[in-house]
Amino acid sequence: MDLVKHDLFQDLAKTQCADPFGCLGCHPDPVTQEPTLYVWQPEAESIVVLGLDHDQILMCLTPSELNGLFVAPWPDDISSQHYRLKVQYRDGNHHTLVDPYQFADSSFKDPEHHTANLFKSQGAIHRSAYIHDKLSIQGTRFAVYAPAARSVSVVGDFNGWDGRVHPMSSNGDGIWRLFIPDVNHGARYKFEIRAHDGQLLPHRTDPYAQQIEQFPSFASITCFDRHHVWSDSDWCQRSVENLYERPMSIYEVHLGSWRRKQGNQALSYLELKDQLVPYVKSMGYTHVELLPITEYPFDGSWGYQPVGLYAVTSRFGHPEDFKALVDAFHQAGIGVIMDWVPAHFPADSHGLANFDGSKQYEYPDPKKGWHPEWNSLIYDFGKDHVVNYLISNAVYWLEEFHIDGLRVDAVASMLYLDYAREEGEWIPNQDGGNHNYEAIAFLRKLNETIYLNHPRCFTVAEESTAFPGVSKPTFMNGLGFGFKWNMGWMNDTLDYMQRDAIYRQYHQGDLSFSMVYAFDEQFVLPISHDEVVHGKCSMIDKMPGDAWQKFANLRAFSAYMYCHPGKKLNFMGNEFAQGQEWSHERSLDWHLLDIAYHKAQQDLTKDLNQLYQQQTSLHCDHSADGFEWISHDDSQNSILAFVRRTKGSSQHLLVIINFTPTPHTHYRIGVPETGQYQVLLNTDDANYQGSQFTQQSTYSTDPIAHHGRANSIEVQVPPLSGLIFTWRQD
Template structure:
């Protein structure tokens, strides 16, 4: 008995036991004359041992001291058996439970898994302990990687958050495991970790939790509610197509502020589903891109400081509710992209920071592991378990939630060791340079895993530098992304459009330069949330001039974006000229649609999307064969003219964009072919609250040399406008 007491006193009693199965449950008695049942229940007054499948009493346990240690013994002839415990607590309450320490952790072996599917063998997983052919005990198997921990316990509502009650076991591989019977869906829990030096750390959320509560608890929640029946088979099993030759018009969305209820509460996943899906469908967008919906503690981070990469944020509902939203979008033939943040994570005490008392997830040296711009920690991409954790998470969203694309946030910060750092504040790589080789290897492995296992899915890099080959395959020494945001186009074009038209003639190159590198990468043209926040103002607020000119400028800019090669991305509200700068704390200004200017901008956005989807020449936007300059140097008039060409046919269109308020009644341009050209888009049309300057809607070419071409047309060019003409064939 002294041996037992000493073991418990030194380990379980002090919540520092790393091998609870060695001292709890059925044990060979110290005298080796039979079996001893040892139970640790510090708040119990008495305990009865019952048969596993009935209320038959097997014995009453004896309390060995006043510290919660109970003992029962059986003679040597007794064979091992399974049992339940009826516990009467000191407050008079009585509970019956199945002792977890009768199921050795060796019973639960991690299933074999793909390197990217660790989520199937980690975290809180519903499991059954098979007692015999008739009886299986339901419960939850908990697992957590904490190799530097001295001990780990599961704490939760089921044990009054008492770290003494459910110590976990580790077999030396760094993973702590415990099966707890009768813990089912909806149980709140965390991990209590004691570091090597004996300190009890703040309770940690489960890194693999599928649900995490909001402030103040941030408790993980067991989540086995798999009720959703997917109805998107036609979408997920669709023919694999070349996405570079398909239109992609992306509606970037922050769920919490798209629309709100009358009391300024965000819509739930189910509420937004009923409103968003028909709206996006009508507007002609091919995809929605969701700002991060992985769990995050601070509303003001918009999700870009996640603590809980495996959990759908509970702000708007359950994982099943979110699946319903994705499902409904797919049934409407709308793809779903989610912003994904593997670059950094915040230092919140319930998260990954110093997780087991050591730097398990972040680089140990702050010169490499601390992000000075965002006050967050940087994942250590040199550790296998970190890389596996992140890649498994990417696969999790594609497999479990049918996500179609991952837009990877802050890639530039991952690629460069000196990102946002001054001299002396960063650690060079082994060759003395500033590239983070470990992060580069991680990104390549990520993309290879995604495209190998999910060929209908794609990745997009938010990358703002000239790093080569971001969207080139890894076998070409690229990073392997499917697309890259064209931040150069975005910065140059916004800088240009904010200028007063009188000065634009001196900055024509800000618009034409993008075509110098347009095919170096597979580009998405983004006008994202970052451009309408933090004092930058809304898109309409950037435009110069009086009210009419502001909207005319915005219409011309919208046409320029859609006529320009590259996939399109617009943040919510841009489609109807949102008035205020975006705030995550309020709804978009939907009431503005009662004003003609705003309603007209929405109509133009809708028409441009549908034009893009239906016009083959605008879709061939990732090959230089699909574009031809006509005039890029008419800076005096601030006019651009170019042709867009369809693949494998003679179909083409001619775009003319006038960035001044001056109309031109007889502006001559050369065109690729003789024949007739019809105006299929004119942003100055009165339908869009334009001036209606151009009355002619169809032109025939003349044999007159212009812009190096034998055939040309003389057309009416409206003020502050974008015009697209479609070739109808020979006259």
């Protein structure tokens, strides 16, 4: 038989072989039917076959007519058909290796392909090929989903990035597989894919890679080192809590710019463990939220254009180092939330775009599959393998890295087919509407999977529209998220705070309107990174007035935020009135803490966090039982007054916020109970660089009806201030 004419061998030479196991390894000779060894080494000059566990020469292979193919009959006196190859290359080098094509893929058992554990069977998995009880071969089993590909090869440092050397095979399920012996932890690799039309595509990063190099290679890296030993068992095994009745104060962090060291270098995960964790603990935050730490090619995307959802960004260290950071947070009693981006992905040539020469991950039609606002591609939520890929990824972070919560980015862009599109630029759903039914089904399945299997974990939606039931359970026809960002509160409040105090009297409704819908969803009040970048100014620069008024405004706002129903989220730097707009390219301005105003704002933030944790009246964030207006219509004085209540108790706090620089010496407030009202916190206190306006520490109620209540107190209200009182019975 003329081997050159054999189709599979021809495909090997053209790097388009889809069935390497059909022609390589031991096969019957087509004429004699005797066992014959076929070895493919395109750069070899000669090959000697050795025993797998000894150096005895079993045979010498003969070059065939096809350059790179070596052949020899298998000796009759050798029963085991397992072997090593001693290869002499044409460049003078030699190497001894274990031929991967002696190990059929059927010898490796995959876990069942549930949506929650695909990461255990796809990508690069460390495996052993067992020869007998005393001998096994260590290596890496590669698997990648590319159903439209004509052929797929593994390329890497271990084969000179030569796509001819390690062609993969597929059994018809769309997944290409190959076990390569002696490829261990830390090996660089990618997939070389030939499209169905014969086009050789740019090398692709492994969609399931757990580590990826930075520019320019973007190489996937095998990641089998599991040296971190978790020490957070107390945290992970704690009783399942009702998070809606617990304080949640979140410190949002971009790891690369929180603090920098000499040379403007970012801190590593291990350095952050030693510096960030104790800082967050000392400030009294209950949770930390990390901007996306999944791998991304462009620094300026802050992680929101990820290529590598399964990889911890290598900018700051290795995956095991990131585990150590999460572990340290947990040991400090701090939950870890990570921003997660399932809405879209960039079109970088090494990523998922047109992955196997077809639209495997994105919607084919750009009217549905291209995001015009972010110049990125949109996942096709109608494909099972895409939904499974994303849900498996969510579970991966919860299980492998002990993440406590996922803040899901850009949910609104997923829900609406016409998001950021003009008329004629989008495709209606089957009912002619603008809801993306496939994305809605995905989000419900995602939340059901997480809450069923990980009851201590939670999800948060960044969703900016009035879509109903975002944080309602799926059995109530909701999306199933645990929480939703309250973007309406954020926009209205910041609009109000940026106005000069003299004009605020005309916009009192900007503050009071939030209580109309405050309990429609389980809200988080976010002052995030998006509000202090791209010309929006830092929080302190949003505030009107001279220097004193700016800081007084910020202090009053802080008290209002912490007392308003809803969990709290503040971006790093806001806690000490960061001066410049945030930039991912530099550190926060920590030197500002040498200035009394900035240090006072940090002290106030710490005190508010402690008060929030200690006062149960502030914990009932998601029920009208925990809130009661005293006065929301005193627009002339721009004063708000309300009560926060402890669930099932008469215990309560009285809150008064003055949003003007005008103090009031005799301001009467109706109160719910008779007794004494003691000042717990006054943002105008001298400790916070306030005006030191005369203030009593305790007020006794008078039997004078006011604000529809039988009793009242007459208080001194400082300028631009927040007052929080606790009630005591006589």
